[in-house]
Amino acid sequence: MARQPKGRLINGILILDKPTGMSSNHALQRVKRMFGARKAGHTGSLDPLATGLLPICLGEATKFSQFLLDADKRYQTTAQLGVRTDSSDADGKVVETKPCEHITVTDVEAQLPQFRGLISQVPSMFSALKHQGQPLYKLARAGKTVAVKPRQVTIHNLELLSFKYSQVRMDISCTKGTYIRSIVEDLGLALDCGAHVAQLRRLQAGPFVAEQMVTLEDLQGIIDEATQGQVVEAGQWPDITPAFSMLDQLLIPADTAVLSLNAVQLPAHEIEALQQGKVIDHATEYAPFDVVRVYNSLASDATAFIGLAEVQPEGRLKAKRLMST
Structure with missing residues (x-):
């Protein structure tokens, strides 16, 4: 039987204030562990000497990290x-x-x-x-x-x-x-x-600014408060499940990485067709090969973002990078 991947299926972006003397990958692993996330990635490393803004993408948000790598x-x-x-x-x-x-x-x-x-x-x-x-x-x-x-x-x-x-x-x-x-x-x-x-x-990367940053100490403080100083055996990690809801409130939605792109709203049947790999005949005024954000016109804010699509000739849309359903 195949082993089940470990970690939570959580999606979002954390704007970390990376401390000096720590590699970006070390900071990433710390955040991933604190959030109990199954998948994580950073967007553009900072040297160990450097401090400041390091966006950490969790879960499906990693699919859109390239747009932050390309940002000013x-x-x-x-x-x-x-x-x-x-x-x-x-x-x-x-x-x-x-x-x-x-x-x-x-x-x-x-x-x-x-x-x-x-x-x-x-x-x-x-x-x-x-x-x-x-x-x-x-x-x-x-x-x-x-x-x-x-x-x-x-x-x-x-x-x-x-x-x-x-x-x-x-x-x-x-x-x-x-x-x-x-x-x-x-x-x-x-x-x-x-x-x-x-x-x-670093004080800014694309749409993210210094005022949004949180430190590793901030995250640890939330965990300590939620676990109430839980004592564990040496080498063990405490059960931080009570902290997850508070930590998750610090996450920014995945679509904030691509807000510079134009957006379209689609009905459920067209979204389903995109998810099946079909090119849909949705009339759009955007130029061919533009990449646009796709939203479910009927869904709530939390689930409205579907992913990215590429405009095809004659205004049709083809899936480029979609959130997992």
């Missing part, structure tokens, strides 16, 4: 001038130091325009970008280097927040695939003193 992001970062590291951040080994006390805020501001708008940057060897199936950071830690092609990204906004004690604080809004450490590294080169990322915090 916003960060605040602190660049330490005068020190270059092999990873371009504070977790790396120092490879060069140079005097930087002579650099003024005017010098910094004079270099920032080149990092705004459409720019070309070379991803760091310590990024998660893959080369022949291997993440670059794994190759770098093994002492290997490969030629990395420049890529174009767009910096929507780059604001200098402060400059003191040889540290440059910046607020950066950008398109997907932007490497903040590359901006900091290049800024250090432009100032001829070197620089590395001392701090990095």
